[in-house]
Amino acid sequence: MPYDPRLVEPMRRDLTSAGVEELLTAADVDAFMRRPGTKLLVVNSVCGCAAGMARPGVKLALQGANRPKHAGTVFAGQDLEATAKARSYFGGVPPSSPSMALFKDADLVHFVPRHAIEGRDAQSLAFELVGAFDQHCAPAAR
Amino acid sequence: MPPVGTFHHDKGALHGITVVVRTADGGIWIGRCDTIDAAGVHLLDADRHEAAPGAPSGEAWLAQAAAYGVWPRHPHVLVPAAGVSNVERLGTLRK
Numbered sequence: 001m002p003y004d005p006r007l008v009e010p011m012r013r014d015l016t017s018a019g020v021e022e023l024l025t026a027a028d029v030d031a032f033m034r035r036p037g038t039k040l041l042v043v044n045s046v047c048g049c050a051a052g053m054a055r056p057g058v059k060l061a062l063q064g065a066n067r068p069k070h071a072g073t074v075f076a077g078q079d080l081e082a083t084a085k086a087r088s089y090f091g092g093v094p095p096s097s098p099s100m101a102l103f104k105d106a107d108l109v110h111f112v113p114r115h116a117i118e119g120r121d122a123q124s125l126a127f128e129l130v131g132a133f134d135q136h137c138a139p140a141a142r
Numbered sequence: 143m144p145p146v147g148t149f150h151h152d153k154g155a156l157h158g159i160t161v162v163v164r165t166a167d168g169g170i171w172i173g174r175c176d177t178i179d180a181a182g183v184h185l186l187d188a189d190r191h192e193a194a195p196g197a198p199s200g201e202a203w204l205a206q207a208a209a210y211g212v213w214p215r216h217p218h219v220l221v222p223a224a225g226v227s228n229v230e231r232l233g234t235l236r237k
Contacts, residue, residue, distance in 0.1 A: 047158070094211040113211040115160035115232040 002078045003046055011055070012075060015044060018059040021072045026085035029074065033089055037069035038104050038137045040129075041086055044075045045097035050117040054098040057117070057125030064126075066133045068102060102132050109136050153177055160211070160232040161185070162204065165225040168193070170200050172212045172232055173219060182223040187214030208235040 016022050020042060023029045032039065042058055062071060074082040076097035087095050089108070096114035103109065110132035117125060156175040163171040163183050173188025189212035191203045198206070211232075 050158075092210075094213045096211045111210060113209075115208075115211060116236050118159050118233055119231065120233075 002080065005078070008046065008075060008078050011044060011046060012073075014055045015042060015058065015073050018062060019071065020058070020062075021070070023072045023074050023082050023086070024079050026081045029072075029082050029085040029089075032070065032072045033103070033106065035070050036105055038102065038133075039070040039072065040068040041089070041101045041103065042071070042073040043083060043086060043097045043099045043101075044073050045114075046077060047098065047114075050098050050114050053120055053122050053125060054100070054117050056122035057120075057129065058100065060122055060126035061129035061133065064130045064133055066130075066138045068133065068137050100129065102129075102136060104136050156229070156231075162207075162228075162230050162232050162235065163221045163226060164228040165221065166227045167225065168200070169225075170204065171219060171221050172204075172207050173214075173216070175229075176218075178229070180223060181220060183221045183226055183229060185219045185221065186217065188216045188219045189213055190216070190219075204235060205237075208232055208237070 012022060021032065023032055032041070042054070044055070074086045076083045089103070090101055090111065091108060093111055093113070098117060099114055100112040101108055112125070112128065154177055156178060159175050160172065161175045161183070163185065165171070170191040171185060171188055173185030176184040176186050178184070191200045193200070
């Protein structure tokens with residue numbers, strides 16, 4: 001059952017206020033994934049164990065010099081259809097939330113599952129994301 | 143790095159954390175730890191390594207799990223305390 005929208009709203013805003021596009025439907029996800037270039041897709045979550053660090057980590061990483069051309073987010077446990085559609089682009093990767101997927105066009109090039117977020121701080125997570133952005137989103141890599 | 147744990151202070155330091163549970167008979171379970179008590183390790187959304195001809199070795203299965211996670215094939219599992227030889231965070235195994 002989806003969470004109370006009032007509970008989720010601040011967690012949505014945490015990312016959307018940083019310019020991450022909210023993808024509410026499967027059609028939104030498909031349209032996002034059809035865009036050419038590099039894309040970060042964040043599976044947001046209520047989970048305090050990991051999402052509390054995931055969102056600040058993403059925001060911090062997106063301030064770097066090299067960033068994906070597009071950044072979008074779905075909310076697990078809330079936007080069920082959009083989340084299922086997003087996960088369909090992750091190939092054989094088991095579902096986890098929060099999680100982050102970096103694509104180069106349609107190819108998944110870096111994935112951060114929930115267990116890689118647990119127990120980390122925002123800076124540490126951002127450091128990993130920035131490394132992936134530098135590798136895949138720098139002008140020479142596009 | 144902040145201490146591992148969650149806001150559920152009555153649940154223990156590994157509550158909500160994805161862990162690898164190794165058992166004395168060579169078994170490997172991976173799941174989200176709910177609690178650890180006298181009965182054993184209670185895991186949610188867990189999977190276990192199945193040793194079978196043609197199946198990946200335990201270490202290969204662990205490496206794959208460390209990179210991407212596991213499928214939640216078992217919604218709730220109790221790994222009996224008597225058989226548990228080690229519990230560690232899956233995140234520490236990620237390269």
